[in-house]
Amino acid sequence: MPVVWLILIVLAIAVVGYVLGRGRALAGAASEHVKLHSLPSYYGSNVAMKVAVPAFLIMVVWLLAQPIIVNNSVSGLIPETAIAEGSSRGLVLAEVRRAASGLDNAVAAGIMDEDFARNARADFNDITTRLRDAGQIVTSQITQPILRAAQEYRILNSTGRLLMTIAVLLAALAGAAWGILESKPNFRARNTVEQGVKALLIAAASIAILTTVGIVFSLVFNTIEFFRLYPALDFFFGLTWSPTFSGRGGNSELGIIPLLWGTFYISFVALIVAVPIGLFAAVYLSEYAGPKVRAVAKPLLEILAGIPTIVYGLFALLTVGPLLVSIFGPDGVGIMQAGTAVMTAGLVMGIMLIPFVSSLSDDIINAVPQAMRDGSYGLGATKSETVKQVILPAALPGIVGAILLAASRAIGETMIVVLGAGAAARLSLNPFDAMTTVTAKIVSQLTGDADFSSPVALVAFALGMTLFIVTLGLNVVALYIVRKYREQYD
Template sequence: MPTLWIALFALVLSVVGYALGRRRAMVSADGDIRNLHSRPNYYGVNAALTGLVPAFLVLALWTLGQPLFLQNSVSGMISDAQIEETGSLGLVMSDVRRVADGLDQAVAEGAMDAETAGNVRIDLTDVRARLGEVGVALGSAVSQETLRAAQAYRAQSSFGDLLKTIVVLGIALAGISYAVMRTNATFRARNVVESGVRWLLIAAASIAILTTVGIFLSLIFNTVEFFRLYPAGDFFFGTTWQPSFTGRGGSSQLGVLPLLWGTFYISLIALAVAVPIGLFSAIYLSEYASPRVRSVAKPLLEVLAGIPTIVYGLFALLTVGPLLLRVFGDDTVGWMQGGTAVMTAGLVMGIMLIPFVSSLSDDIINAVPQAMRDGSLGLGATHSETVRQVILPAALPGIVGAILLAASRAIGETMIVVLGAGAAARLSLNPFDAMTTVTAKIVSQLTGDSDFSSPEALVAFALGMTLFVITLGLNVLALYIVRKYREQYE
């Protein structure tokens, strides 16, 4: 039975469990809910959850674990000679899986009957051609050994699926009946459900955290691999970025400094645009605007945050770049050679960041107690004096936090840079020069046909890691600042 059907079936069982639990509780209370410890719904939910949660947990683990288990047990059947011939065990095993899935598919589509599929022999049938008919393409003719392994794979996996169905539904049934058995008028179903809800929330939170850890680990292995091939000193302190794709190894210069400088410079310009505009609009919206204006203007401003960055990139490439070129190009002052430049990307990125700064700052300024405003106005301060001397200082930690969050957004931004800043990695002070950033180079190192064992490709992971550490540091700093000064007015 496919996983989806098992899940649906378990769900149906739990609905039945809900009804049973609820009814049993009502019966044990002689139909009067005042005799129950909890309201009847809680007994129902308790029965449903006791069955459903462990069943789903086992289902998820089993579905993830079964392929790994089968892989191990079947790979023993592959001889060393076969592995040598194909290249690696991984490739053989992927062939095995394809053949196995192909046979299953052929049976499902009626191209073979189940018995034929079970007894396919390489010397009697052209397996590759037959599978090709049902749309499963194989790279080479199937060897006897692969076919045998595939048959074993099929047998074990269908046995595993059957076992999975039985175990999962069994657990669901057992859980539901246990919960229904326990149900009586004095059973504290409400407390049980309450702690169940707590665990559900904990699980959700830990998934988010574990994913972060997982991303970090996936980066770190490749980064370590990169530093084995390329000296760390040259990476961190090299001032030239010149990856070579023709002569592999040795001839590439992979210094990160030009990229970091580009990232830093573009982010700086972006923040120089976004912080004043964002902050001022936040002050206007929260302090001066009438509720009507605010209710229209704030969503409009936040629309900016909803525009995909690739659209901003196009805006940079087609509008801002040519415009800047006309003003600062060869025709006038000659500072700018092409439309793609640090300034182009920085300006457009700044526009993108305005809603981040303004929306967060607006919330923070609104959180400053009215008593502060009254106190200042009551002393004869004007509105802008109040904003400047009382509200902004009170909201400053939050505003700094908002700015740092915008900064980490700027550092991680890719599409605007790819389209607006050019691709040349260089260390220059002229903001009208084309430069590039860490993110843009990660894209260019990994696009196309890349060999994942060369330093030229692996450097992308080291770059990703560097970015991750920088933005993580900024976020931690932002949190620290916000937390340290948060309780100043209370």
């Protein structure tokens, strides 16, 4: 049964349980609310909670544990002789999963029936041909061990889904029966529901932490797999980025230095644009603009933050790039050959970051107490002197934190770079040269015809892990500066 249908069935049981639990409590009190310990809705909510929470908890745990168990079971079916030189068991398992997915799609499309897909004596050459004819992704010739493992993978997944459905429905029905039996007038339904809601709030607050942990683990395992196939020193200190999609990518040069240079160079240009404009806009809006001007200008400025980055990318490609070529190209200064360059992406990315810097800086400047302004004016300082010598120094830690957060946002940008900066991985100081960044290469490495048993595809995870560490470091430094140097006003 599809997971969506299972969720709907559990929710339906919860609704029915709510009605029955509420009705049983009212019936026990002879429809006199004063005889009930809690409001009738709490009795119904207690039943619904006992239906939904255990059922969904079992479903989530099952969905997380089943892939691990199935992979471990299937891994034992793959002999060492089926693992090619330069590959690993984990990469072979990736091929097994792709073959199993191809079989599922082929059965769903009517290319083959279920009996043929599960037939242990089926010819693997025939199945490879059928999958390719059906448009399914097959990275290489399916071998006999991979086919057998893929068939077992499908069987174990199908059995696991069936057992999960039974377990979830039994838990939902048992929870409904338990909750309905508890629905008596003297039952403290409100206390139980409030404790349950408190537990749900704690679980919701933990999702951010668990998500971060999940992201890290998903990157770490594939990064380790990459460094088993490609030397870490060559990756971190290599000066050439030249992936080769032939074979297992053994002739590729995957040095990250050119990508990091392009990332930091474009981000630097973006910050040169965004920081002065954003900071000046924040000073104007907080210190000089009247209420009417501020009420109009601030929302208009922050509209920039809601524009999708792909639109900024198109703006860079169609407008900013040709404009720069007309000024600095062959007909002008002659130092810019094409519209895709560091300067193009940096300018547009800086425009995108202006509302980010201005909004944070505006909030920080407004947090400076009015008494400091009044004291400065009382000593005879002008408005500009007050801004320069009182307000900005007091707000400086927060402004620095806002700039660092904007820098981490710039480092993680993708679409503007893809459309505005080009795809060349090079070390150059010329801002009118085309360059690329780590994020752009992550996209390109995972959208080509790369084989996931090759370092050319796995390098995307190593790039992602490096980028994650860099942006995390920037965020930590920003938070440290803000907290350490933040002024405390009474």
